[in-house]
Amino acid sequence: MGIMLSYQEARAWLLERARPLRTHQNVSLSQACGRVLALPVQAGVDVPPHDNSAMDGYAVRCADLAAALPVSQRVPAGSVPLALQAGTIARIFTGAPIPPGADAVIMQEQATAGEDGKVSFTVVPQPGQNIRRRGEDIANGQVILEAGKMLTPADLGLAASIGLASLPALPTLRVAVFFTGDELVEPGQPLGAGQIYNSNRYWLVPALHKLGCEVIDLGHVGDALEPTRQLLRDAAAVADVIVTCGGVSVGEEDHVKAAVEAEGELTLWKVAIKPGKPLAYGKVGDADFIGLPGNPVSGFVTLQTLVKPFLQRRMGLDVPPPEAQCLPAAFAWDRPDAKRSEFLRVRKVAGELQLYPQQGSGVLMSCAWADGLVWLQPGQVVKPGDALAYLEMA
């Protein structure tokens, strides 16, 4: 009838069950931001590919520089220079290849052209100065991107810089969602007596998108067993993970629980977190089933603290332990929960944590206002100035 787990136990238990996606596909760079890299990427070239100029200026042979010298060639970026003739210099621009025989670049601000066209310099250059060497930044064969990372803009620029037009990425995790309850009405519709708006749909779908999932929104089903079973089968056919809100506590009206048990298997927990507590994990066919609490704040916090790491590992990401920042409280909290870890909704202002005054779980106001959660241990009280564990909500 429900196992009671600590926050850490529940997190570890879920993570153990997150089988990372394995098959991969080549994804073009312009589609790859936010995808998870399936294999390490090795450079197949040197970067830069040739010695080149770090400046707009003049390529010189240091030994020649006793007097003003004539300019024997002009080397814009993208051109192929000739060998530098003895006793001459080359006009050169940033990124342009260094002419064979030149051993330094002098920036143009340190050059003066005489009336005869010869150029003299206000400095004595060191050999190698203002030259970027071939392979200095990336050597042929070097691993430049590790598997299991979510690809960032900089990663894609890096891949492009070595000529890769695509990268081996894991598939996007497909997450099906549906929403249950006779009392739910879609926003924009009039509200009848005893009805409430379906708010879970409108935070859950974008929150899953932000994590990098493909979301399959199967809509709303009333409190009835057969339609719920049908929706579960539909969801399992198209998704890697099924997420619902509500219908998984121990009350009689919870058809989701009965439907998952009929179509697969289900473990119900109580997790010692507040807001939160009821959480269900199961399997329907080959899909994972996650049942979030129906209360929006409980569901939101449970997604952030427990389900997000599960989904991230399921996507193939390396998931580190929760990394809390240590920040001072600008508030007091003297109503600790004796048995549960509490996640207070807070906002970081000028390096301090401010508390949303109403921490009740009835409405998402606190979550909309907050930019993060303070993770309190069971029984922990807070005095202003106490150092607290702050988890940013991305």
Next chain:
Amino acid sequence: MGIMLSYQEARAWLLERARPLRTHQNVSLSQACGRVLALPVQAGVDVPPHDNSAMDGYAVRCADLAAALPVSQRVPAGSVPLALQAGTIARIFTGAPIPPGADAVIMQEQATAGEDGKVSFTVVPQPGQNIRRRGEDIANGQVILEAGKMLTPADLGLAASIGLASLPALPTLRVAVFFTGDELVEPGQPLGAGQIYNSNRYWLVPALHKLGCEVIDLGHVGDALEPTRQLLRDAAAVADVIVTCGGVSVGEEDHVKAAVEAEGELTLWKVAIKPGKPLAYGKVGDADFIGLPGNPVSGFVTLQTLVKPFLQRRMGLDVPPPEAQCLPAAFAWDRPDAKRSEFLRVRKVAGELQLYPQQGSGVLMSCAWADGLVWLQPGQVVKPGDALAYLEMA
């Protein structure tokens, strides 16, 4: 010939020129994540809309509870209860309206049903217990979302919870990008002598997407004035902001500078940041023009530190001053730049900052490896353990 500005001066100068978008449109909740809210949102209803049960259990009148009592009605969520008959209790479920006359809910775990169907309780309830009051979370008329914020999943759930199907959002900022240089080759193509891959395109476009911009990628143009002028006119016709990489320093080969000056106006700066330095701001028609340095690392860091706040304010967001975390260094740095603010590419590991060993600006390796920047003042050296200003790269 280029004004030299400090980092803070350049940031403030750019922000002053960022005219926030003004016209707005109603955007359905399912399309609104990441959009900027144009007007404050006031609640037009109470939340919750009626007193309701916080538990699965029994709705009772506390004064009646001397003995075991019969269950006179059953109130699932979404139903409309009758007034509670004196001397009876109501079976009730989470979220269901409280029957008139009931003044507390007792959780089902504290109830025992006898063989006669009457229910007795192991606790003495307090009036009001386990009841969520109408309007307790949001009162009719309350401002729930402030203008100028980027809409998050929680904001959308909150809007849905009060029945709003759409929100007044500013338009998505349209940013046109193009890339210049005879030496540039697209990744996947063979590289000729003196050529390099166009890496700027592949980090800049997704970085702008991540900021919430619509990106119009106008491709690549060679080092020639007329095609560059045409591209600028095309860009100004469709975009709010034009961003290019390269072509804006003082060298002769910089056709972008000449093209912007011919089609509009341009201010060239040297900004005392490293990597970075050259930056251009101008106007072409009604569009802003931003010229990033052509070096990928310089361009990337300049986008993160200077252009991102400009674009955010241009999008209509409230842009706070850069909020640095204060974190200890796990490295030493004894090569400070005497005159420029330096942005070192670092990674946060177990609460400490690790340095990418090659801080040269030749390649995006450091930016791909890093999760943030350390902001050093001119001349600042670093010893292990020093507290540093860390800017996360989102």
